[in-house]
Amino acid sequence: MPPYQYKPLNLDTGEIRLVELLPGAFDDEIRISIVTRPFTPLPARPPFDDRLEKVRKTLPQGWGAYKTREGRIIYDDGPTTTYSHPDTHYGGPSYDDDRHALEEVELIFEALSYTWGSEANQVAIEVVPTADEYRQESSKNADTLLVWSNLHDALKHLRGTTDSLILWIDAISINQGDLEERSQQVSRMGDIFRSARNVVVWLGLASDDSSSALRFFGHLGDQIEHTEDDFRLPLPDCANPNWYGITDGAQFASDPEMWEAIHKLLSRPWFDRVWIIQEIVLATSAIVQCGQDTILWRQLRSAIRTLYKVTFPAGSPPSLHELVKRRCFLANITRGKSVLFQLVAVKRAKYTLPHDLVFSILGLLPPVISKKIQPQYSTSPREVFRDAVIAFIDGAGSLDILQFSYLSWIPDFQINMRYFGSGTHRCSGQSTADWSYVDECLLVTTGVAFDTIEAVSCLLLDDDGVILKQIQKIWLSGGSEGQRYPNGDSLSEACARVMGQSKSRDYWPQTSYPTLADIQTPYQRMIQGGLDQDYRQEPALYRPGLDYFKLFKTTLGYFGVCFRTVKPGDTISVLLGCSLPTIIRQQSDVQHRFIGCSYIHGLLAGEALLGDLPDGWKTVGHLDTYGDFHERFIDPANPSVFSEDPRLGPLPSDWIRVVAPDRQWPSKKVNAFQNTVTGQILHSDPRMLSDALRARGVPLKEFRLVDTPR
Structure with a gap:
């Protein structure tokens, strides 16, 4: 049989190709038809709304309401949970809107989420003409199409014995040999998976006791409900209502062989593929299939989130906790998550082409960003990354996207570079970027040159003794506990805050992080005992995510950490609209090279622009109901109340505070500022605009950042 020949899609009608998987016995040859149909996507429901707030106002006393990760409302009064409003006469909004909308869609199909596998393992399947093709060309015979063996396995297991199944499958529905079509169809994949009646996740053939693992996940996932604000509640009418509070994994399963099966299932390639992030997050309904066994994605997702917070019993695979942690990252992604959070996810994933690191999440990005990115596989990866940054x-x-860059303002998303977290600092206050894009290699930004790097450590590795010696050499040489940091803190506190990256209960009061006093204990002992003590006797350092970074000290005496490319003589700058201090290297009289973002204690709350906080004042982190970060200021005279930044002064008379649509997700309502004369809405503080800062004497300057080869 001749190879199948694709015909161009009709872009005017928005055509897509669908695969009709023809019925047959399990061992029969795979036979499909490929049909084209006009496609109008299901309208995207905004990721944020005020329905939960409205529901909470209608609750009887003693009841609470929460939104689950799937968008349902769960009601809780302590002993009871239910998906039904406790007031039987309540007639408010439904949370099954997407399911109801799907029932109105005329084009019914399922979408397959799977891994391609190796090109070396391909199998021929038969493409038979459709009825329309027979009418147009009665002599037309069947063709062949090569597919990867993993897809062939999936089709065998999905095929029914009596009825056809209509599927959208990327390897077949897109002409992979046509770069222009691939680019055009890739931009529609988010709409396709969101509009599918069901998404089928194919994990592969049954093996390594996968059946037992899926049964475990299905049962565990039916006991616990996880809310958007990270509460755990017993699932309504579950068999084990007390499981939501369990932290000992042995109470779920004590058999080491079960934990080994769980480890092997979570190690399957599907979980690491970059495209599955968008495919599963946008799915309105999804099942997970391994061989003939199936569970709901909701069950698997809930079980993974539950396992993240348990201790596994003796005999479990040593790497199981780290594996569950990685899978939990996927389980936590929702539409509306920050762009930086999603970029962290794709940087950990596997891809075929570097372009996919951007194109694979277009359906998850705010439209104000995604519409500025036009998929083109004919362009270079660097052009794709550059366009994504500008968008x-x-x-x-x-x-803040510069957190993924080093040695150039254009990041290379192929490098799995660690970063300091998305939006949990405010080194430039509540400012917006003052920037311009001059040409393909020049990004002009505005900020201040604050300090210069004086000394740099060797590369930090996973060795507490080496790290402590580098701290002594770079930060504490000649220092004493009585000596003060530039902002007045003790040197041991400065060490603890940089190494702990503010992940302490003092900064995040509602967390289980260690206290600052606990974190700084090793540094206090080191300052008191010098270099002669036995570092092996010290408690383990609290240093989340700082392996392969370098320590540095500045001319003014600040301590910081940065990616490994930092050098003495580099400039510490604070750029408007960037949450972290940046390191800049002079290239010429008028041009600079972006080296990387850094973490510097004493410069994370706007000090480079506004000066230090008054004595006794401090900042704490706060996450609002949307999960967005806000820095709160605490006045020592009234510590129970959050105050405004005392350095800013009163709001100008022509500006007022308002609640307005968010810049990225308009359905989300956020605090903003409005000009009473012009009506202009600002999501940044007008007191932090360039002109306002210059008026108060801040020495702002332009940094002309050039793209230079690494």
Whole structure:
């Protein structure tokens, strides 16, 4: 049989190709038809709304309401949970809107989420003409199409014996040999998976006791419900209502062989594929299939989130906790998560082409950003990454995407570079980026040159003794506990805050992080005992995510950490619209090279622009109901109340505070500022605009960042 020949899609009608999987016995040859149909996507429901707030106002006393990760409302009064409003006469909004909308869609199909596998393992399947093709060309015979063996396995297991199944499958529905079509169809994949009646996740053939693992996940996932704000509640009418509070994994399963089966199932390639992030997050309904066994994605997702917070019994695979942690990252992604959070996810995933690191999440990005990115596989990966950065800065008004860059303002998303976290600091206050894009290699930003790097450590590795010696050499040489840091803190506190990256209960009061006093104990002992003590006797250092970074000290005496490319003589700058201090290297009289973002204690709350906080004042982190970060200021005279930044002064008379649509997700309502004369809405503080800062004497300057080869 001749190879199948694709015909162009009709872009005017929005055509897509669908695969009709023809019925047959399990061992029969795979036979399909390929049909084209006009496609109008299901309208995207905004990721944020005020329905939960409205529901909470209608609750009887003693009841609470929460939104689950799937968008349902669960009601809780302590002993009881239910998906039904406790007031039987309540007639408010439904949370099954997407399911009801799917029932109105005329084009009914399922979408397959799977891994391609090796090109070396391909199998021929038969493509038979459709009825329409027979009418147009009665002599037309069947063709062949090569598919990867993993897809062939999936089709055998999905095929029914009596009825056809209509599927959208990327390897077949897109002409992979046509770069232009691939680019055009890739931009529609988010709409396709969101509009599918069901998404089928194919994990592969049954093996390594996968049946037992899926049964475990299905049962565990039916006991516990996880809310958007990270509460755990017993699932309504579950068999084990007390499981939501369990932290000992042995109470779920004590058999080491079961934990080994769980480890092997979570190690399957599907979980690491970059495209599955968008495919599963956008799915309105999804099942997970391994061989003939199936469970709901909701069950698997809930079980993974539950296992993240348990201790596994003796005999479990040593790497199981780290594996569950990685899978939990996927389980936590929702539409509306920050762009930076999603970029962290794709940087950990596997891909076929570097372009996919951007194109694979277009359906998850805010439209104000995604519409500025046009998929083109004919362009270079660097052009794709550059365009993504510009789209983010323009859409978000922020330079925070530079956290993924080093040695150039254009990041290479192929490098799995660690970063300091998304939006949990405010080194430039509540400012917006003051920038311009001059040409293909020049990004002009505005900020201050604050300090210069004086000394740099060797590369930090996973060795507490080496790290402590580098701290002594770079930060504490000649210092004493009585000596003060530039902002007045003790040196041991400065060490603890940098190494702990503010992940302490003092900064995040509602967390289980260690206290600052606990974190700084090794540094206090080191200052008191010098270098002669036995570092092996010290408690383990609290240093989340700092392996392969370098310590540095500045001319003014600040301590910081940065990616490994930092050098003495580099400039510490604070750029408007960037949450972290940046390191800049002079290239010429008028041009600079972006080296990387850094974490510097004493410069994370706007000090480089506004000066230090008054004596006794401190900042704490706060996450609002949307999960967005806000820095709160605490006045020592009234510590129980959050105050405004005392350095800013009163709001100008022509500006007022308002609640307005968010810049990236308009359905989300956020605090903003409005000009009473012009009506202009600002999501940044007008007191942090360039002109306002210059008026108060801040020495702002331009940094002309050039793209230079690494």
